[in-house]
Amino acid sequence: MDPYRELGVGYSTVRRPDPRIARAVWAALGDARSVLNVGAGAGSYEPADRAVLAVEPSAVMVRQRGSGAAPVVRGAAEALPVRGGFDAAMALLTVHHWRDLAAGLAELRRVSRRQVVLTWDVEVMARQWMIAEYFPQVAERERGLATLDAVVAGFGGAAEVRPVEVPWDCSDGFLAAYWRRPEAYLDERVRAGMSGIARLPPEVAAAGMARLAGDLRSGAWHRRHGGLLGREQLDVGYRLVVAS
Template sequence: MSTPGDAYAVLGRGYAARRRPDPRIAALIGDSLGPARTVLNVGAGTGSYEPADRAVLAVEPSAMMIRQRPAEAAPVVQASAEALPLGSGSFDAGMAILTVHHWTDLRAGLRELRRVSRRQVILTWDPEVTARFWLVEDYLPELAVRERDLAALNAVRDCLAHLGAAPSVLPVPIPADCTDGFAGAYWRRPHAYLDADIRAAMSPVMLLDQSYVRNAMHRLSGDLGTGAWHKRNAGLLARGELDLGYRLVVT
């Protein structure tokens, strides 16, 4: 992920351990890359979802995240999305996976992504849908407020407006046993949110006031203990996947 300065010196701890690519999401991303042989991964973080069968170059501004990239990961350049140090049309495809909400200037980053690649694949989310997720609606409503205040989280709309070539928007349903530890991954495993180490890999949650988060998790713990959570969310327990608003925008 890409973020101003090096905030991930704090937020990025443990990303490599918790943010492991989910193979079903990886397959959707791989299909969306089409026949691309060269891929630029912008806001690459620790290297999740970089396709092993293509030539990949990663761009990541955070030294903390770069240090967590495994030895076998793609080569990485330390730079920001808004100023890619690459020639125009250098890559068949450019991808940006759960990163655009951290860019300081979303439109500038999209222009750069479009400049250096002939095809763009962006995984982001629709905040109007994610606001209805039980974690947000019942326990962390401040998360929805914060996202409404972030211009970058009109990301789906802005991607459509600024990528050109009539992008398509594909829903990305989240499996109940998702292996990638982003904020929506544990929708059917609520006890996981009580673990501070698991939450540490969820940047939207970590950017909230942590006393507020701890109080919310105390309420969640109580609702799990009394059965109130299960009563409210009984319909989820038999679901194998759920649409939480994650969207793949593809030119």
């Protein structure tokens, strides 16, 4: 079943690549001239100056790829439909959707000489206000999925881990992108691009949103977190794992 049949509708409008994060991803690719983008979604962060082939299992996501996006083939990370020979393979905010993390990482190693995975440290993200105070269920579920330690272990334990700080005005609406803009989480269209929230039971999501809305009205959120309003960027747990 395609998990993005519902979650992915309108995805490309709220998940627009942020140029500062793009620079970090492209730097991690090193001198790679050919890149396989696994779990490519709508095509975010595909470098225009390199030869890119995308692999994406979801028809909903494939239909949202722009006219300038790289060519795409349908396929899953655990059984990539390519022979290999790529300079690099990248997998950005996707490994938590894979059915078999170890198999997917082994496939990345099979088809490329360099691997770049953007994921998150669950324990760091669990301390972020939106998770800690309103949606602790997200961290509880993520601890059972593709953790940062599991990704590093999948590359033999020798991978480099690079923190990716998130700018306050990040244009890519992933889960913790709005750490300085709490009102954005009240927008259902914004939340639809965050699988961590969108896949919660509706009653759990509604309760968390009601608490946040109440805290914003009363000023409680600003009393607890007003110090964030002077920050330009923040480490909320996102990590680039680079292996070769």
